[in-house]
Amino acid sequence: MTQSLEVRHHEADAPCRDDLVLDVDSDRLHEECGVFGVYDHPDAAALTALGLHALQHRGQEAAGIVSFDGARFHSERRMGLVGDNFSRLDVIERLPGPSAIGHTRYSTTGGNILRNVQPLFAELETGGFAACHNGNLTNGLTLRRRLIADGAIYQATSDTEVILHLVARSRRNRFVDRFIDALGQIEGGYAFVGMTNKKLIGARDPLGIRPLVIGELDGKFILTSETVALDIIGARFVREVENGEVVVIDERGLESIKPFPARRKRPCIFEYVYFARPDSIVDGKNVYGMRKRIGAILAEESNVPADVIVPVPDSGVPAAIGYAQASGLPYELGIIRNHYVGRTFIQPTQSVRDQGVRMKHSANRAVIEGQRLVLVDDSIVRGTTSRKIVRMMRDAGAKEVHFRIASPPIKYPDYYGIDMPDQEKLLAAHMSIDEMRDYLGVDSLAFISIDGLYRALGEPSRNAAQPQFTDHYFTGDYPTTITDLVGEGAKQLSLLAEAS
Known part of the structure; x- marks a missing residue:
């Protein structure tokens, strides 16, 4: 029936x-x-x-x-x-x-x-x-x-x-x-x-x-x-x-x-780093607690003399709190996010479009001016937004800007449900840490290590022979066969392109 x-x-x-x-x-x-x-x-x-x-x-x-x-x-x-x-x-x-x-x-x-x-x-x-x-x-x-x-x-x-x-x-x-x-x-x-x-x-x-x-x-x-x-x-x-x-x-x-x-x-390790809501429980672990732990280990691995810890809202907030607690430095909202800006909006000219990031994020000058900042974010993809945020911090009078990232460098595309650019558009796929530092315009740049990320999630280290998580975006270790993968560059697949 x-x-x-x-x-x-x-x-x-x-x-x-x-x-x-x-x-x-x-x-x-x-x-x-x-x-x-x-x-x-x-x-x-x-x-x-x-x-x-x-x-x-x-x-x-x-x-x-x-x-x-x-x-x-x-x-x-x-x-x-x-x-x-x-x-x-x-x-x-x-x-x-x-x-x-x-x-x-x-x-x-x-x-x-x-x-x-x-x-x-x-x-x-x-x-x-x-x-x-x-x-x-x-x-x-x-x-x-x-x-x-x-x-x-x-x-x-x-x-x-x-x-x-x-x-x-x-x-x-x-x-x-x-x-x-x-x-x-x-x-x-x-x-x-x-x-x-x-x-x-x-x-x-x-x-x-x-x-x-x-x-x-x-x-x-x-x-x-x-x-x-x-x-x-x-x-x-x-x-x-x-x-x-x-x-x-x-x-x-x-x-x-x-x-x-x-x-x-x-399981996908990015659920803990970014995707899951902070108040979710994933595999028995509170995501918010895991992100704070990631920030704490990031501070242990790459601490730097500074005056204040500033998160890139909203996804960088828990890791920045963990970094601040581990380093003993004050945590401040140096960037204010406008939650009433939609994902897309109309910009009439190129000069105005270039200022688009300021519609979503604005500098809190009272916190930033004259300070040595540790800016904490969850990841760097293309680096275009990160670069604009760093410039915003400089314009607001930051004395130094040190960028700390709560995930390892993203070097490989994803094929399991993450909207990730082609490999040639991933900043870390074709730049060294020093080159990325110069491109972003920061005084120093550091990512959490892959073993540090695993330690934050309760593992002693990454088991290279039998990895505990899906982490190919950092390591290139894809856990399944990618039958649809064709051509060089591992491009993100599109069924729409095939059908049109």
């Missing part, structure tokens, strides 16, 4: 002059997505909207929710922030039913267009199936080409649609077996949440690169990317979905299936 899908989606007008758009976060790393799902709760859609709001940091381009009311699936997919689209009662009322899944998106594969907004839905032989995921399939392009050659018709360019096709084409009898059959054909880092007319399903990649946790509210199970999405709705954290585990939630409860050979877990 199939169920119809009631779909409403809206796309806001976009600027028509690309040359007038400045992305104020273009020099930051972005996680692809956050996912949320709840089974058999009377407030399923409202809970999903709240959960996505707590996961907004994982993606700000678009959001979507699909619900099931026992007879029909209902879908609302919107461009923009969760709060701008899912805070109105009339929207939630158009998502009836006791089960729902949701997704907040920052695209790394596929374009920033409405048809790629998840959850995606398909009518299969077994009934309706809605799915969304956080991560990236490293053989998604290869599978897409093969499926199209075999007659598949694609509506979107997101690699999530690959899973829908693989499930649809599986010859297994039970839906769960079809889903597992599809998972067995994909590579990469992923956390899936899917929904049928009878089940809520979650799956985490065999290495546990991307996060997924289980919660419980009023006796009903929840799946989501981070514990903060449980906190916002008053749910209880149950446990993490294990690496390589498939969980099936239905009227009988929760079933755990481990269909693949056991492998050591290697």
